[in-house]
Amino acid sequence: MSSMACSDFSGAELSGHEPFVLQARIPDGHHQFLASDLFQDHRAPQPKGDAHATIATPPLAFAVRRRDPELVGPAAPTPGETKRLSDIDDQGTLRGHVSFALVYRGRVPEDGDFAQGDPVSVIRRALGEALVHYYPLAGRLREVEGRKLVVDCTGEGVLFVEADADVRLAELELGAGLRPPFPCMDQLLFDVEGSSGVLGCPLLLIQVTRLLCGGLVLTLRLNHTICDAIGIAQFLNAVAEFARGLPLPTVVPAWSRDLLEARSPPSPSFPHREYNHVPLPPPPPSAADDDMVMRSFTFTSADIAAIKKRLPPLLRDTATSFEVLTASLWRARTEALEIPQGQDAWLVFIANFRAFPELSLPAGYYGNACVPPTALTDAATLRHGSIGDAVALVRQAKATVTAEYVRSTLDVLVLRGRPCLAVHNVFAVSDNRHAGFSRVDFGWGKPVYGGPADTIFGVGFFVAAKDRDGKDAVVVPIVLPRPAMERFAAEVGKLCKA
Numbered sequence: 001m002s003s004m005a006c007s008d009f010s011g012a013e014l015s016g017h018e019p020f021v022l023q024a025r026i027p028d029g030h031h032q033f034l035a036s037d038l039f040q041d042h043r044a045p046q047p048k049g050d051a052h053a054t055i056a057t058p059p060l061a062f063a064v065r066r067r068d069p070e071l072v073g074p075a076a077p078t079p080g081e082t083k084r085l086s087d088i089d090d091q092g093t094l095r096g097h098v099s100f101a102l103v104y105r106g107r108v109p110e111d112g113d114f115a116q117g118d119p120v121s122v123i124r125r126a127l128g129e130a131l132v133h134y135y136p137l138a139g140r141l142r143e144v145e146g147r148k149l150v151v152d153c154t155g156e157g158v159l160f161v162e163a164d165a166d167v168r169l170a171e172l173e174l175g176a177g178l179r180p181p182f183p184c185m186d187q188l189l190f191d192v193e194g195s196s197g198v199l200g201c202p203l204l205l206i207q208v209t210r211l212l213c214g215g216l217v218l219t220l221r222l223n224h225t226i227c228d229a230i231g232i233a234q235f236l237n238a239v240a241e242f243a244r245g246l247p248l249p250t251v252v253p254a255w256s257r258d259l260l261e262a263r264s265p266p267s268p269s270f271p272h273r274e275y276n277h278v279p280l281p282p283p284p285p286s287a288a289d290d291d292m293v294m295r296s297f298t299f300t301s302a303d304i305a306a307i308k309k310r311l312p313p314l315l316r317d318t319a320t321s322f323e324v325l326t327a328s329l330w331r332a333r334t335e336a337l338e339i340p341q342g343q344d345a346w347l348v349f350i351a352n353f354r355a356f357p358e359l360s361l362p363a364g365y366y367g368n369a370c371v372p373p374t375a376l377t378d379a380a381t382l383r384h385g386s387i388g389d390a391v392a393l394v395r396q397a398k399a400t401v402t403a404e405y406v407r408s409t410l411d412v413l414v415l416r417g418r419p420c421l422a423v424h425n426v427f428a429v430s431d432n433r434h435a436g437f438s439r440v441d442f443g444w445g446k447p448v449y450g451g452p453a454d455t456i457f458g459v460g461f462f463v464a465a466k467d468r469d470g471k472d473a474v475v476v477p478i479v480l481p482r483p484a485m486e487r488f489a490a491e492v493g494k495l496c497k498a
Helices: 119-133 229-243 301-308 313-318 321-336 379-384 387-399 403-415 482-495
Strands: 002-008 024-026 031-033 060-066 070-072 082-084 097-104 140-143 149-152 158-165 204-210 216-223 292-300 344-349 374-378 426-431 449-452 459-466 472-481
Touching: 070 119, 097 229, 119 158, 119 204, 119 229, 216 229, 292 301, 292 482, 301 321, 301 472, 301 482, 313 387, 321 344, 321 379, 321 387, 321 426, 321 459, 321 472, 321 482, 344 379, 344 387, 374 379, 374 387, 379 387, 449 459, 472 482
Parallel strands: 158 204, 344 426, 426 459
Antiparallel strands: 002 060, 024 031, 060 158, 070 158, 082 149, 097 216, 097 449, 140 149, 204 216, 292 472, 344 374, 459 472
16 A cells, blocks of 8 residues: 655646647737647646635645555456447547546445445445446557547446545545645646556546545546546536446436447538647746636525626526526626737537437447537727627527537547537636536435546636535636636626625
């Protein structure tokens, strides 16, 4: 068993190990960032933040002791076959990893509880049982002709790490509460050597860490080509059902990746500017990773109501929380980065298309089933216009997402060689509030936090959470250059004033 002590310093910087950053041009004469991929491995940064104020807390230091990583395979024989991924799955943007965290309070098992005993052992056993039904997750990816990805269903298994941390949940909740970035995340989700590749590596790394109080932190790192947030939450809920003693998962998993293949011949019907490649010169030395900080911003229902009051009457009554938050954060971020007139400000949001009957996706589909519609406007127009104007742009982008738009996206991805998203000055929003993480109950209750463990520059996640009064709220982790973060926090504060 290995042991490491770590510290959490409020206001710390990014680690400098982020190999890729989304394309963005920060117009102060010397900050410029290059893009390659939305999702990739990086060590979690350690700053803390709140929606409207930064809370000073003493450094938090604790030891984490880990057992050697092990491979957990399916608990019963599974088919040895090769399966093709969909043409959504293997685009360049998704060829990397995303991390999630689920945090649980401790509880005393009651008589009749199936999930009695050591919770780590319960989860390990249930994981093997769930992999019988989700056996492609226990395989390995490889690339074939045309950069096409396939998974060899070898049954080798997923990586599993058992750990103990000398910290209590109450200590983790100090300050801004359970919000990304979590303290010592690089120890709560340890990067096992040789596991972080896209090809030929385990598709899933899970670490389960016991806390001194009886609480539990489950973290995972997912190869994004194999599942989206809804898909991996579906799998975790299946694991949880086996942990609670169910004989089968209530949602039958469906592969069906052939339903999301490009037409023959591919014939895009939309321009898909989000995949246009625009080369940028190398960033100057001053655009270093150590200029970047992360904060999580919490929006209560009162905050969202305050923002809606700024809208025209018709929009005020019809705009959704997603539309209002997305538009407001896009505008505030563009202002904070001081993007000047003449440069485009891009918004990309991740739109789930599982509900389109024309695509015939089965209920248990757990692959990537999202497309990235975009809104585009001149940065100065966005900065100096109203929030209502920004909401209207978000709505226009949402309206483009149809079954035909999905088919067109499949076609353009194949025609252009499975590219990455490549746009300047982009803000990408992914709403994870309804993905299913909040329902994952292994037998000792639902998580007090469930969702993305961190984020990177250019990407904001919406995470379901509770405010200090126990009421529903939305947490949005954001990464920005340090001076821009202060401006962004000020913009958010102004937005939420009644």
